[in-house]
Amino acid sequence: MKITVLSGGVGGARFTRGLQAALRTRLPDGSGGTTADVTVVANVGDDMWLHGVRVCPDLDTLMYTLGGGVHEEQGWGRRDETRRTSDDLAAYGLGWEWFTLGDLDLATHLARTELLSSGLPLSAVTERLCERWKPGVRLLPATDHEVETHVQTADGLIHFEEWWVRHRAALPALGFVQVGLDDAVPAPGVLAALTDADLVVIPPSNPVVSVGTILTLPGVRDAIRSARGSVVGVSPIVGGAPVRGMADACLTAIGVETSAEAVARHYGRRDSGGLLDAWLVDDADAATAATLRDEGWRTAATDTLMVDVPAATHVAATALDLATRA
Amino acid sequence: MKITVLSGGVGGARFTRGLQAALRTRLPDGSGGTTADVTVVANVGDDMWLHGVRVCPDLDTLMYTLGGGVHEEQGWGRRDETRRTSDDLAAYGLGWEWFTLGDLDLATHLARTELLSSGLPLSAVTERLCERWKPGVRLLPATDHEVETHVQTADGLIHFEEWWVRHRAALPALGFVQVGLDDAVPAPGVLAALTDADLVVIPPSNPVVSVGTILTLPGVRDAIRSARGSVVGVSPIVGGAPVRGMADACLTAIGVETSAEAVARHYGRRDSGGLLDAWLVDDADAATAATLRDEGWRTAATDTLMVDVPAATHVAATALDLATRA
Numbered sequence: 001m002k003i004t005v006l007s008g009g010v011g012g013a014r015f016t017r018g019l020q021a022a023l024r025t026r027l028p029d030g031s032g033g034t035t036a037d038v039t040v041v042a043n044v045g046d047d048m049w050l051h052g053v054r055v056c057p058d059l060d061t062l063m064y065t066l067g068g069g070v071h072e073e074q075g076w077g078r079r080d081e082t083r084r085t086s087d088d089l090a091a092y093g094l095g096w097e098w099f100t101l102g103d104l105d106l107a108t109h110l111a112r113t114e115l116l117s118s119g120l121p122l123s124a125v126t127e128r129l130c131e132r133w134k135p136g137v138r139l140l141p142a143t144d145h146e147v148e149t150h151v152q153t154a155d156g157l158i159h160f161e162e163w164w165v166r167h168r169a170a171l172p173a174l175g176f177v178q179v180g181l182d183d184a185v186p187a188p189g190v191l192a193a194l195t196d197a198d199l200v201v202i203p204p205s206n207p208v209v210s211v212g213t214i215l216t217l218p219g220v221r222d223a224i225r226s227a228r229g230s231v232v233g234v235s236p237i238v239g240g241a242p243v244r245g246m247a248d249a250c251l252t253a254i255g256v257e258t259s260a261e262a263v264a265r266h267y268g269r270r271d272s273g274g275l276l277d278a279w280l281v282d283d284a285d286a287a288t289a290a291t292l293r294d295e296g297w298r299t300a301a302t303d304t305l306m307v308d309v310p311a312a313t314h315v316a317a318t319a320l321d322l323a324t325r326a
Numbered sequence: 327m328k329i330t331v332l333s334g335g336v337g338g339a340r341f342t343r344g345l346q347a348a349l350r351t352r353l354p355d356g357s358g359g360t361t362a363d364v365t366v367v368a369n370v371g372d373d374m375w376l377h378g379v380r381v382c383p384d385l386d387t388l389m390y391t392l393g394g395g396v397h398e399e400q401g402w403g404r405r406d407e408t409r410r411t412s413d414d415l416a417a418y419g420l421g422w423e424w425f426t427l428g429d430l431d432l433a434t435h436l437a438r439t440e441l442l443s444s445g446l447p448l449s450a451v452t453e454r455l456c457e458r459w460k461p462g463v464r465l466l467p468a469t470d471h472e473v474e475t476h477v478q479t480a481d482g483l484i485h486f487e488e489w490w491v492r493h494r495a496a497l498p499a500l501g502f503v504q505v506g507l508d509d510a511v512p513a514p515g516v517l518a519a520l521t522d523a524d525l526v527v528i529p530p531s532n533p534v535v536s537v538g539t540i541l542t543l544p545g546v547r548d549a550i551r552s553a554r555g556s557v558v559g560v561s562p563i564v565g566g567a568p569v570r571g572m573a574d575a576c577l578t579a580i581g582v583e584t585s586a587e588a589v590a591r592h593y594g595r596r597d598s599g600g601l602l603d604a605w606l607v608d609d610a611d612a613a614t615a616a617t618l619r620d621e622g623w624r625t626a627a628t629d630t631l632m633v634d635v636p637a638a639t640h641v642a643a644t645a646l647d648l649a650t651r652a
Contacts, residue, residue: 052379052439082410088433092458094440101436103429107414110427113378114420132418 008210010075013065015203018312045149045213067133078104145184169246173253194223204236208250232323235260239284334536336401339391341529344638371475371539393459471510495572499579520549530562534576558649561586565610
């Protein structure tokens with residue numbers, strides 16, 4: 001069985017770890033088998049060059065989370081991290097002081113930068129880095145091109161990370177621009193991983209700047225729409241607010257209400273030209289599930305808060321159940 | 327009074343720190359004044375791209391030594407250094423494990439790489455980094471071009487640092503090649519700092535791969551030969567062996583004996599088409615000093631071991647005396 005997940009950072013990584021745990025005990029097709037090939041297509045819109053090294057926040061969060069190296073409480077970065085280099089960099093008075101490079105995290109950036117410098121595309125670099133982390137999934141960047149999300153503010157375009165980390169998304173966003181998108185194509189294997197999937201999952205990642213950025217790549221929407229199997233989404237909005245992060249600021253910028261229902265309608269139903277066959281919401285949004293179900297959506301509600309691995313496993317198992325309940 | 331020093335790493339940095347101390351108490355021209363402008367022209371042949379960042383060992387050793395941040399016992403790198411990033415990089419199984427990037431040192435490399443990426447030449451980058459270290463000298467890279475020393479071995483060319491650090495100079499060197507030299511010119515200010523100098527100093531740096539590399543740049547030899555003031559050198563060879571490092575392996579490769587006398591003759595006397603007006607050797611080579619003096623060289627012998635700042639101050643003061651004893 002082939003499962004493909006479109007992922008941002010923390011939410012997608014935690015979901016995928018739960019998915020791996022759920023798959024270890026059962027297969028959703030009831031076959032009694034115990035194996036599934038999971039491919040994760042990761043957003044690269046948050047990537048940036050910082051002090052000359054290539055930083056890929058979502059790929060790193062996925063590698064660390066699935067590879068057992070993540071800082072659990074924080075959700076991203078390395079456990080037992082220190083910031084000696086970053087602190088010393090600040091003594092040079094250079095910019096980007098608001099973005100901290102952990103000493104261990106920096107090793108990943110340096111390794112990546114060296115491999116990129118040798119001429120390897122990001123997908124091959126990621127495969128090489130995964131030889132260490134052994135995430136148990138095939139981890140693909142959405143594209144090998146440098147496609148970076150910038151935020152349109154009243155004062156002009158700024159990099160997404162600057163808006164997100166430095167301004168905590170409090171600076172009003174007028175829109176998002178994928179710089180570099182014009183020449184970009186999906187990385188090798190991405191489209192096939194979608195069309196050939198027995199199940200496509202849109203985990204509770206940011207619908208605008210994580211999943212949305214992947215969806216802007218040419219061919220990705222069509223590949224999902226033509227996927228062999230079902231497409232199931234998990235709402236990142238619970239009771240009118242993002243579970244984590246500041247997705248509300250992103251949704252507002254594109255004119256979408258911050259609600260489980262509005263995000264469902266934003267993705268759309270596959271039988272009506274959209275992407276989803278099924279939509280899993282939190283118990284807090286049980287009324288939304290009922291409303292959508294009345295319209296013919298396949299929905300369910302459960303506790304979607306992934307506070308630990310067992311909780312994430314429950315969310316993933318429920319999503320699997322919903323996807324295969326035809 | 328203008329003094330210009332042609333420097334490699336540890337030896338040149340320690341000498342220059344002694345020179346600053348010597349100048350604080352007296353001026354060699356006996357004027358009773360207390361100021362002198364010191365320019366240090368640093369070798370860049372050891373520079374390299376490592377994991378995507380630009381490492382400039384000699385510039386760094388000079389900044390840290392003159393700026394109060396050096397690891398004193400080691401002679402290079404930062405005090406209170408750690409190696410968390412480097413150790414973690416090794417977990418990726420990437421090459422260059424023999425070259426350790428300290429976490430604090432890495433901050434310098436990242437700052438430099440970022441500034442280079444912004445389009446600044448190395449000389450401007452160095453000036454910017456020196457705003458933090460305040461070395462008390464004008465620190466100039468010999469060139470803004472990437473000129474890297476490679477070592478010709480039986481198995482082909484390898485980067486100087488690989489030969490020096492990884493092989494401890496034990497792999498027989500057949501010669502040295504400055505890769506990138508064809509297009510290189512001295513950095514802005516280098517030639518003027520030599521022709522306008524009241525005193526040019528060749529400190530006890532490696533005559534082949536430190537001073538020698540600076541001398542290969544077009545115009546540098548001529549500028550020294552036409553310098554307004556004297557040119558004094560301090561022998562890096564004491565009693566037939568290098569004080570520090572493996573200069574003997576370098577000298578052997580270019581067919582020069584490892585002796586204070588042979589290095590003096592290698593540099594040559596300025597009144598015979600060479601570079602030196604005066605040559606300071608160690609007490610262990612007093613006989614060499616006498617031999618050269620009989621031939622008309624201006625020489626002296628003293629304790630040249632720079633075991634601490636007072637010792638380096640003595641060496642620099644003696645070199646100043648010798649240079650101005652006309």
